[in-house]
Amino acid sequence: MARHFPSLDLLEGFEAAARHLSFTKAGEELYLTQSAVSRQIKDLEDQLGMPLFHRRHRALTLTEAGQQFYAATAQVLTTMRTATSRLRAQSGRKTLSLTTTNSFAALWLIPRLAGFTRTHPDVEVKITAETRVQDLERDGLDIAIRHGPPALAGPNAIRLFGERVFPVCSPKLIKKVPLAEPADLKNHCLLQYSDPDGRHPWLNWKTWLEVAGIGDLRPASTLSFSGYEQIIPAAVAGHGVALGRSPLLKDLIAAKELVAPFKSSADPARAYFAILSKNAAGRPAAVDFVEWLKEEAKR
Numbered sequence: 573m574a575r576h577f578p579s580l581d582l583l584e585g586f587e588a589a590a591r592h593l594s595f596t597k598a599g600e601e602l603y604l605t606q607s608a609v610s611r612q613i614k615d616l617e618d619q620l621g622m623p624l625f626h627r628r629h630r631a632l633t634l635t636e637a638g639q640q641f642y643a644a645t646a647q648v649l650t651t652m653r654t655a656t657s658r659l660r661a662q663s664g665r666k667t668l669s670l671t672t673t674n675s676f677a678a679l680w681l682i683p684r685l686a687g688f689t690r691t692h693p694d695v696e697v698k699i700t701a702e703t704r705v706q707d708l709e710r711d712g713l714d715i716a717i718r719h720g721p722p723a724l725a726g727p728n729a730i731r732l733f734g735e736r737v738f739p740v741c742s743p744k745l746i747k748k749v750p751l752a753e754p755a756d757l758k759n760h761c762l763l764q765y766s767d768p769d770g771r772h773p774w775l776n777w778k779t780w781l782e783v784a785g786i787g788d789l790r791p792a793s794t795l796s797f798s799g800y801e802q803i804i805p806a807a808v809a810g811h812g813v814a815l816g817r818s819p820l821l822k823d824l825i826a827a828k829e830l831v832a833p834f835k836s837s838a839d840p841a842r843a844y845f846a847i848l849s850k851n852a853a854g855r856p857a858a859v860d861f862v863e864w865l866k867e868e869a870k871r
């Protein structure tokens with residue numbers, strides 16, 4: 573009977589490729605190369621005896637057979653993930669899977685996580701940090717911490733805190749090159765978040781400078797980074813001025829590793845929200861973790 577069913581790896585690769593209509597994006601999700609996903613799809617098509625995708629130049633579409641197989645595969649994988657989560661809960665294994673962004677995990681969550689694990693030593697917390705927004709039910713995850721406007725958070729989202737954006741730098745830096753007013757930024761290197769698709773305009777220096785009324789300012793130089801969690805260590809090291817985000821940098825400012833030279837700040841009307849999956853809503857470990865998040869947010 574086993575010969576009549578494709579392996580789970582092939583099904584996961586196909587489901588991801590069909591959902592994204594991209595072998596490259598499927599590979600990024602599954603931590604595989606584009607060629608590895610392509611080989612998986614070819615193996616699956618050989619086993620089934622028919623093509624599942626139309627491969628065109630810079631385009632990938634499902635065949636009629638592929639559409640039918642995708643509907644069944646997605647349903648099966650979702651059922652398996654849900655059943656696995658329930659069985660683990662019944663067996664007494666207390667695992668908690670969480671998804672959030674790289675910057676939130678590195679700058680806010682992980683430095684505080686010991687506070688939760690100290691009071692819940694029997695709960696294993698698994699963190700997936702990436703920019704991709706994951707589907708909690710489909711991907712078998714318990715909690716998401718997401719950043720965005722309230723309208724996109726969903727009716728059951730729990731607001732943790734808002735966010736302000738303001739310049740920060742090392743105190744050693746402004747001892748060398750004064751930074752008494754925003755216009756002085758022309759003498760500094762600005763640490764820039766690389767955002768070619770314009771998805772995060774509130775983290776762009778151009779936006780902040782325009783709000784401050786100095787949109788025509790030209791800095792001494794710029795350094796660009798692909799991740800916000802890379803920018804802050806560079807600022808702490810004195811390589812330039814970054815756009816800080818509260819409360820992500822609260823601890824670094826309190827420790828005087830960073831200073832905020834100006835009182836003004838831009839409010840991008842966005843906030844951080846905790847979202848529980850349907851399967852995790854009644855689990856004590858998940859409920860306790862969200863309560864811990866809320867308490868930490870109050871601090």
